[in-house]
Amino acid sequence: GENVEQHPSTLSVQEGDSAVIKCTYSDSASNYFPWYKQELGKRPQLIIDIRSNVGEKKDQRIAVTLNKTAKHFSLHITETQPEDSAVYFCAAIPNQGGKLIFGQGTELSVKP
Amino acid sequence: GAVVSQHPSWVICKSGTSVKIECRSLDFQATTMFWYRQFPKQSLMLMATSNEGSKATYEQGVEKDKFLINHASLTLSTLTVTSAHPEDSSFYICSGAHQGDIQYFGAGTRLSVL
Numbered sequence: 001g002e003n004v005e006q007h008p009s010t011l012s013v014q015e016g017d018s019a020v021i022k023c024t025y026s027d028s029a030s031n032y033f034p035w036y037k038q039e040l041g042k043r044p045q046l047i048i049d050i051r052s053n054v055g056e057k058k059d060q061r062i063a064v065t066l067n068k069t070a071k072h073f074s075l076h077i078t079e080t081q082p083e084d085s086a087v088y089f090c091a092a093i094p095n096q097g098g099k100l101i102f103g104q105g106t107e108l109s110v111k112p
Numbered sequence: 113g114a115v116v117s118q119h120p121s122w123v124i125c126k127s128g129t130s131v132k133i134e135c136r137s138l139d140f141q142a143t144t145m146f147w148y149r150q151f152p153k154q155s156l157m158l159m160a161t162s163n164e165g166s167k168a169t170y171e172q173g174v175e176k177d178k179f180l181i182n183h184a185s186l187t188l189s190t191l192t193v194t195s196a197h198p199e200d201s202s203f204y205i206c207s208g209a210h211q212g213d214i215q216y217f218g219a220g221t222r223l224s225v226l
Contacts, residue, residue, distance in 0.1 A: 034214070036217075041203075041222070042220070043205060043218060043219045043220055044156065044205070045217075089156070098213075099158050099161055100207075103155065104154075104155050
């Protein structure tokens with residue numbers, strides 16, 4: 001079955017710096033890769049996603065890149081702000097409409 | 113985005129009692145709903161996948177007789193934790209699948225079993 005590894009587990013950056021979180025997946029058939037942001041005690045919020053037929057996607061300060069050959073995908077946050085502080089989860093879905101397999105999460109702390 | 117409503121947000125119960133958690137898709141029809149459990153400082157672990165009108169599919173290690181899932185309509189799924197014990201204390205979150213892959217999450221239910 002699919003397995004998703006996420007690194008780092010914690011990340012601390014200064015406000016204005018960039019943050020990068022990386023994930024690898026095991027199932028080459030996976031075709032959908034969302035990223036979620038979860039604040040303490042709240043629901044995960046979808047912040048960006050990418051499908052396997054695309055290499056990069058950007059939405060304002062957030063971008064995701066996908067390397068299908070290496071089975072890597074990464075989240076890039078530029079110009080970080082204190083409100084970006086949260087836990088971020090990557091995930092993969094092996095097939096259409098299937099279950100999400102989550103990474104272990106990255107606790108991002110943006111220091112003012 | 114699509115809205116999923118989950119109730120209650122917090123429940124405290126005595127050991128041995130049962131607790132029901134409701135998950136509703138408010139503005140879309142969720143043919144598939146998922147139930148997750150999240151312990152503090154950990155990731156979301158899928159418990160079961162629920163398709164409307166059919167039996168839920170449970171993940172390995174999840175007791176189907178303890179965690180009863182009902183998905184009677186395209187907008188409502190329920191999770192009942194039967195005979196709850198302190199080790200069942202956790203954050204339970206549902207999600208509804210919308211437009212294929214995209215899942216939208218409920219606000220979660222924090223269960224504390226005394």
